[in-house]
Amino acid sequence: ARALSGTRLAAQADPGVAVAFDIDGVLIRGNEALPHAAESLARLDAGGVPWICVTNGGGVTEDVKAREVSELIGYEIEPSQMVCCHTPFRAKVPDFGKKRVLILGCRDVVGVMRSYGFEDIVTVQDIAEDDPSRYPFIDWKHRPLQPSLEERPVEAVFVVHDPVHWAPDVQITLDCLVAAPGGPAGKQTIPFFHANPDLVFAGRHSAPRLASGAFLEVISHMFHKVVGSPLRAELVGKPTKATFDFARYSLARRRDHVLAARGQESAEEASAHESHAVYGGEDAEVPPFRSIYMVGDNPTSDIRGANSAGGPWQSVLVRTGIFSQGENDKNDPGRHVKDGIKDAVELVLQDAG
Ligand code: G3P
Ligand code: MG
Incomplete structure (x- = not known):
């Protein structure tokens, strides 16, 4: 039938x-x-x-x-x-594909962003290892970034999927967001993009679990506390219009x-x-x-x-x-x-x- x-x-x-x-x-x-x-x-x-x-x-x-x-x-x-x-991040390649970008998230977020065409990707670990004093509560090995952050600063931050090491993630993200040539600017100098504002999701556990949007809450709060102004964040993922437009074209x-x-x-x-x-x-x-x-x-x-x-x-x-x-x-x-x-x-x- x-x-x-x-x-x-x-x-x-x-x-x-x-x-x-x-x-x-x-x-x-x-x-x-x-x-x-x-x-x-x-x-x-x-x-x-x-x-x-x-x-x-x-x-x-x-x-x-x-x-x-x-x-x-x-x-x-x-x-x-x-x-x-993170699929709508493809649209950011013309603006940021050739610039240095900090990306956050577990699983294969580097592979994802490379597949879209981002060419100069750094992670929280890369920046912490460049100067281990940036996040002193973990014993990072010292591995200088090539080219250096002075020569090639981070020009945008992308949270691509759930970050899982929130303490160094928050510290290094804050550093990048307020960094300016010559020292900290005390205000947001580069854009912050975040995929998936969901606070919770339904997984294997019987009760809902914190999702990537929980990190967005934390970084927004910490930015406001430390810098004194609201974090300007551009969101993709449901429920944003960017994602529903993308879905309609797909x-x-x-x-x-x-x-x-x-x-x-x-x-x-x-x-x-x-x-x-x-x-x-x-x-x-x-x-x-x-x-x-x-x-x-x-x-x-x-x-x-x-x-x-x-x-x-x-x-x-x-x-x-x-x-x-x-x-x-x-x-x-x-x-x-x-x-x-x-x-x-x-x-x-x-x-x-
Ligand atoms: O927000 C976490 C994610 O796993 C939710 O997935 O498919 O319910 O949008 P989905
Ligand atoms: Mg769902």
């Missing part, structure tokens, strides 16, 4: 409908697939409904993240269907492929569309979507982001993660509330069919 219904939808699905899935708390929880994840994605594919993942997770390239989640859920997610919290590219596969558009046309939508630039020609469903478990991230993005975005709050019971969230109510991915996809298919 499922295959038959897919065939009918593949011929008829409204190309104005698309879906963005959150990952933690929707497709997986910790290291395990949530029920019905694979079969729900398969139903959308059978129905010709374009979908992508938009996660505030990351710390690995989009290719690696797509592979990791595919293996967990047992269903293939293509790298082009993966938007991580879905438009995905739709081109789905339509090409349905024979409604040639593969050449599809790849022509793809080539001009690298990042949600103002001039990218993307026909409007009627409904883009953001299916997520985190009211302040997935739901707030979709509700404030407006336009075609419709929030679907599911009960399989941070939000787990109750009618709806009080502060950031979902436009729809469903028990899990299966019911959310049913809603989408009814709209698309």
Whole structure:
């Protein structure tokens, strides 16, 4: 019955409908697939409904993240269907790709930023080892930076994924943010970019865990305390507009492929569309979507982001993660509330069919 219904939808699905899935708390929880994840994605594919993942997770390239989640859920997610919290940092390469940047975060954040095109990356460890007196409570080995920070100062700070050594991370970040040629300036002299403002996320543990946004709280507070003015931070990741714009353009590219596969558009046309939508630039020609469903478990991230993005975005709050019971969230109510991915996809298919 499922295959038959897919065939009918593949011929008829409204190309104005698309879906963005959150990952933690929707497709997986910790290291395990949530029920019905694979079969729900398969139903959308059978129905010709374009979908992508938009996660505030990351710390690995989009290719690696797509592979990791595919293996967990047992269903293939293509790298082009993966938007991580740091994916919009690609747009910073024209401004900062050739400048020295400090990056923070666990896992392979250096590999991620290199893959985007950042060429001169330093880490907290690099700067601490350059002069171990910068953070005296750890025995760093002395390893001078080449070229030196005087010759080539840090020109932007990027928090790419969850930092895990907060004490030296805070100290070195503060140093870089207020450094100026000739000595500390006493005010913020370089931009600070932060991916993923989520305070908590739903992992393997039964209660929500602190996420990258917790570090943002700490660095903002410490900056204000030490420097005396508010930290100016530019955020990407859900719920920011930057990420929802990026997701919409990614879905438009995905739709081109789905339509090409349905024979409604040639593969050449599809790849022509793809080539001009690298990042949600103002001039990218993307026909409007009627409904883009953001299916997520985190009211302040997935739901707030979709509700404030407006336009075609419709929030679907599911009960399989941070939000787990109750009618709806009080502060950031979902436009729809469903028990899990299966019911959310049913809603989408009814709209698309
Ligand atoms: O904020 C931490 C991150 O793991 C959340 O991921 O997929 O729920 O946006 P996701
Ligand atoms: Mg989530």
